[in-house]
Amino acid sequence: MDKALTKLGSTWISKKAKAEISHITDDLSSLSNTVEEKAKLFINKLKGKTQKALPDLLREYNIPPGLFPRNITCYEFDASKGKLIVYLSSPCEVCFKDSSIVRYANRVKGTLSKGKLSVTDGMKTKVLVWVKVTSVAVESYKSDKVWFTTTGVKKSRPKDAYEMPRDAIKVEEF
Structure with a gap:
């Protein structure tokens, strides 16, 4: 025993x-x-x-400035290639004004161009289940919609929900 x-x-x-x-x-x-x-x-x-603040950079490219949380660690942007890397201290998630939820890894990569953040890696959104976000786009300056493209699905959300960076909540895993 x-x-x-x-x-x-x-x-x-x-x-x-x-x-x-x-x-x-x-x-x-x-x-x-x-x-x-x-x-x-x-x-x-x-x-x-x-380096300008990330919200200012996003605004310059017609991407809602609140797409990323307020508490990012830092970011890198290579303007010649459009490569954007955003660093966060830990995996986290943000609940936006429209009740949508986006989850971020420690590092989010993507290609930034006018009105679009494409080839993203390190970002998920909840649509019944967590799905990888492959791109985020705004069709024009006058558009009031943000389009989140996930694996095979394109979903529009109100642009004004992403106008202000919000605080993120730490999560255990991405």
């Missing part, structure tokens, strides 16, 4: 230890990414390169 209890106890402790080590590893990875990105921003500032 003692052997069985000892074995059961050691198995339980082992599982708990593995879970805690996994959490610590994730936290260290997130910290490392944050430090790396902050270092890049610092170096760019030393070089005299200043």
